[in-house]
Amino acid sequence: MAENTVLKYVQCPSCHGCDVRRSYPKGLIDRVMIRSGKSPLRCRGCEYRFYRKLAPNERLGRPDLSEEKDPVL
Numbered sequence: 001m002a003e004n005t006v007l008k009y010v011q012c013p014s015c016h017g018c019d020v021r022r023s024y025p026k027g028l029i030d031r032v033m034i035r036s037g038k039s040p041l042r043c044r045g046c047e048y049r050f051y052r053k054l055a056p057n058e059r060l061g062r063p064d065l066s067e068e069k070d071p072v073l
């Protein structure tokens with residue numbers, strides 16, 4: 001069993017930023033995409049909307065809000 005639990009942040013395919021959040025599904029296309037395993041995502045940096053199948057080790061969010069890097073005081 002290879003335990004490869006390196007967390008990765010999902011990158012926007014347009015601007016390669018990591019400020020990506022889950023987008024609320026709207027309409028039929030989103031439902032179809034979700035059924036095929038892809039979540040609708042939105043980049044906060046450039047407003048680009050895309051679909052992506054999230055791997056178990058992938059996380060959404062900003063790198064500067066990472067829980068690992070900044071211990072709570």
Ligand SMILES: [Zn+2]
Pocket residue numbers: 012013014015016017043044045046047048
């Ligand atoms: Zn972007």
